Amino acid sequence: xxxLSKGISKEKLLELxxxxxxxxxxxxxxxxxxxxxxxxxxxxxxxxxxxxIGVASALTKDEYILPMHRNLGVFTTRGIPLxxxxxxxxxxxxxxTNGRDRSFHFxxxxxxxxxxxxxxxxxxxxxxxxxxxxxxxxxxxVTAVFTGEGATSEGDFHEALNVAAVWGLPVLFCVENxxxxxxxxxxxxxxxxxxxxxGKGYGMEAYIINGNNxxxxxxxxxxxxxxxxxxxxxxxLEFKTFRMRGHEEASGTKYVPKKLLEExxxxxxxxxxxxxxxxQGLLSEEMEVEFKKEIIxxxxxxxxxxxxxxxVQFNESKELKDVYKEFDYQDIKPNNETRNIRLVDAxxxxxxxxxxxxxxxxILGQDIADYGGVFxxxxxxxxxxxxxxxxxxxxxxxxxxxxxxGLSINGMKCVMEMQFADFVSSGFNPLVNYLAKVHYxxxxxxxxxxxxxCGGGVGAGPFHSxxxxxxxxxxxxxxxxxxxxxYDAKGLLATAINDPNPVLFxxxxxxxxxxxxxxxxxxxxxxxxxxxxxxxxxxxSIVTYGAGVHWALECLEQNPEIQADLLxxxxxxxxxxxxxxxxVKKTGKLIILQEDSLFGGIASDISAxxxxxxxxxxxxxxxxxxxxxxxVPFAKSxxxxxxxxxxxxxxxxxxxxx
Numbered sequence: 001x002x003x004l005s006k007g008i009s010k011e012k013l014l015e016l017x018x019x020x021x022x023x024x025x026x027x028x029x030x031x032x033x034x035x036x037x038x039x040x041x042x043x044x045x046x047x048x049x050x051x052x053i054g055v056a057s058a059l060t061k062d063e064y065i066l067p068m069h070r071n072l073g074v075f076t077t078r079g080i081p082l083x084x085x086x087x088x089x090x091x092x093x094x095x096x097t098n099g100r101d102r103s104f105h106f107x108x109x110x111x112x113x114x115x116x117x118x119x120x121x122x123x124x125x126x127x128x129x130x131x132x133x134x135x136x137x138x139x140x141x142v143t144a145v146f147t148g149e150g151a152t153s154e155g156d157f158h159e160a161l162n163v164a165a166v167w168g169l170p171v172l173f174c175v176e177n178x179x180x181x182x183x184x185x186x187x188x189x190x191x192x193x194x195x196x197x198x199g200k201g202y203g204m205e206a207y208i209i210n211g212n213n214x215x216x217x218x219x220x221x222x223x224x225x226x227x228x229x230x231x232x233x234x235x236x237l238e239f240k241t242f243r244m245r246g247h248e249e250a251s252g253t254k255y256v257p258k259k260l261l262e263e264x265x266x267x268x269x270x271x272x273x274x275x276x277x278x279x280q281g282l283l284s285e286e287m288e289v290e291f292k293k294e295i296i297x298x299x300x301x302x303x304x305x306x307x308x309x310x311x312v313q314f315n316e317s318k319e320l321k322d323v324y325k326e327f328d329y330q331d332i333k334p335n336n337e338t339r340n341i342r343l344v345d346a347x348x349x350x351x352x353x354x355x356x357x358x359x360x361x362x363i364l365g366q367d368i369a370d371y372g373g374v375f376x377x378x379x380x381x382x383x384x385x386x387x388x389x390x391x392x393x394x395x396x397x398x399x400x401x402x403x404x405x406g407l408s409i410n411g412m413k414c415v416m417e418m419q420f421a422d423f424v425s426s427g428f429n430p431l432v433n434y435l436a437k438v439h440y441x442x443x444x445x446x447x448x449x450x451x452x453x454c455g456g457g458v459g460a461g462p463f464h465s466x467x468x469x470x471x472x473x474x475x476x477x478x479x480x481x482x483x484x485x486x487y488d489a490k491g492l493l494a495t496a497i498n499d500p501n502p503v504l505f506x507x508x509x510x511x512x513x514x515x516x517x518x519x520x521x522x523x524x525x526x527x528x529x530x531x532x533x534x535x536x537x538x539x540x541s542i543v544t545y546g547a548g549v550h551w552a553l554e555c556l557e558q559n560p561e562i563q564a565d566l567l568x569x570x571x572x573x574x575x576x577x578x579x580x581x582x583x584v585k586k587t588g589k590l591i592i593l594q595e596d597s598l599f600g601g602i603a604s605d606i607s608a609x610x611x612x613x614x615x616x617x618x619x620x621x622x623x624x625x626x627x628x629x630x631x632v633p634f635a636k637s638x639x640x641x642x643x644x645x646x647x648x649x650x651x652x653x654x655x656x657x658x
Contacts, residue, residue: 002213005280010282015057019053019073041248042248043104044245045070046245047265048070048176048242050213052067052070052071056078058224066143066145069116078113082298083303092310092311098322106442108442120154121147121156122156124145124159125160125163127164128406129404129406129409136388147176148175149175149178150181163394163399164202164204168234173234175239180243194208196208204235205233206238211239224237323440327498330498331525332494337520338519340517342513344512346489346490349490353522361412362413363390363416378390405430407448413447413448414449415448420463422466435448435478446500449499449502450503454469456642461634462634467546469572469596478501479501479503485515485568487518494523529571531543531567543592543606544567564587581610581613584617592606594624595626601624603624619658623654625644625648
């Protein structure tokens with residue numbers, strides 16, 4: 001292996017050696033502990049240390065880095081105390097996830113490391129968001145994100161590269177090409193000769209680096225970091241390397257040809273570098289022995305600390321509490337000056353006033369800038385706030401949800417407009433697996449609101465009419481808001497933006513321009529988890545939300561003899577179970593109306609809760625009314641019969657007569 005040390009001090013050369021030696025020795029110890037059953041799983045990076053060390057050494061300590069399974073060297077280079085790493089791998093409280101996640105699935109703001117998830121791809125988009133925050137704050141920083149050659153086949157990889165290129169984000173995309181995705185060789189992963197070629201396809205610089213040569217890695221990455229800090233832009237780096245052990249230890253390496261293993265063993269990054277340092281007279285055998293003694297002592301001492309710690313204790317209240325970041329709700333009362341405005345106007349007004357209130361708030365979405373969004377909610381926002389804060393995005397929902405997460409990590413707030421709620425399926429993974437779980441896993445907030453224009457009744461067919469709130473109400477870590485009136489929409493959206501937790505904010509398209517209400521002109525907030533009792537009666541309780549509220553109101557106005565409690569839920573997570581139970585205890589009968597198809601919807605959960613908590617108060621079975629078990633049809637005659645509006649009155653009368 002050919003080493004070029006020009007411009008690198010003797011001290012730095014030795015520092016790089018020690019930095020590579022430490023994770024190698026930790027790994028060797030971990031493999032022993034794995035065989036002894038003292039840790040449960042291990043993803044080995046032996047043979048790839050030069051990449052982690054070279055990249056981490058080139059970044060400053062306050063620049064974010066997003067590692068993967070085989071990047072132990074990132075953590076050790078950043079100076080994380082070993083006992084905390086060991087405790088993490090044993091599921092102890094002194095780790096970073098309180099026993100809630102394993103191995104390297106964690107992050108730490110203290111060391112500017114952002115944890116991966118097993119789905120791999122989203123962290124590339126998260127890096128985009130972190131880098132965007134630096135760009136907006138005019139901080140000359142680089143964000144480095146790691147992935148493997150296998151994950152470059154994921155859509156998130158391509159989306160993240162495209163976003164970074166379009167926005168000129170200072171991201172180093174570090175691809176460790178180690179030859180195999182678990183057991184699948186690169187010949188079955190892609191047809192291009194080099195992964196670096198993919199970067200060129202997105203209009204960004206791309207380089208191929210010998211990932212086993214520590215000086216080549218460090219020198220090139222350091223050079224690029226210095227350049228990117230002055231001239232922000234994304235760069236793709238393909239590190240050619242090899243994984244000398246299994247994907248994880250249980251997998252083994254039987255699928256790897258013996259000759260290939262021997263070839264790469266001869267290219268070992270640590271052994272070759274040691275030979276070079278000896279040849280240059282920079283490292284003696286005595287120094288080498290002394291370094292190893294120091295590291296062995298550090299490993300043993302920190303292992304004792306980790307082993308001495310007891311197993312993490314289950315505490316139900318703590319487990320439930322840590323799903324969400326604590327939110328100190330500030331109740332801001334509305335003023336007396338009101339205007340009669342539509343739902344769409346109330347949402348736009350709330351969003352604008354929140355942009356004025358929070359200078360760190362960024363809006364992301366397709367066509368939201370000059371065009372003002374397909375529903376014109378952000379019309380005029382570019383003139384008021386500029387294109388830095390009101391950003392058109394490429395059509396890549398997954399990368400933009402992930403970028404919103406990255407903005408939050410780096411101190412920003414984000415509202416993302418999902419052009420239609422139906423399209424959230426393209427961004428589903430980062431929402432339910434990253435944003436929803438991040439606080440529970442490693443105490444990191446996801447200060448993100450995703451606006452969800454939804455609902456039928458407008459002849460938009462199967463892909464622009466869904467009301468898919470049930471996808472998210474069952475996902476711990478997400479909050480779900482679904483207002484039916486302009487007054488509620490304005491106050492609840494303000495609260496959603498203030499809340500540091502991820503919020504899905506549903507806005508019914510059919511109500512946008514059909515529902516008017518007197519709405520205070522100034523900024524105000526409304527609390528989550530409080531339903532609104534719109535009508536009071538003794539016969540029956542009607543629980544609904546969204547368009548269902550207006551269907552129920554119309555039904556009661558046309559049938560004034562029906563004496564009903566009408567409860568508008570307003571938020572579905574958190575859910576005002578107290579208001580529901582109190583109404584049911586009073587009337588003894590409950591009907592739940594939802595626009596979503598019936599099976600598996602929120603109505604089913606409310607019904608089950610009432611049966612469990614209020615059974616002795618019921619005078620009839622709980623009734624649920626929802627749309628047909630079909631996709632949303634296009635033709636008006638079909639859609640009218642798909643929706644539950646006309647069926648609701650029949651079901652309501654049947655329940656009253658029971």
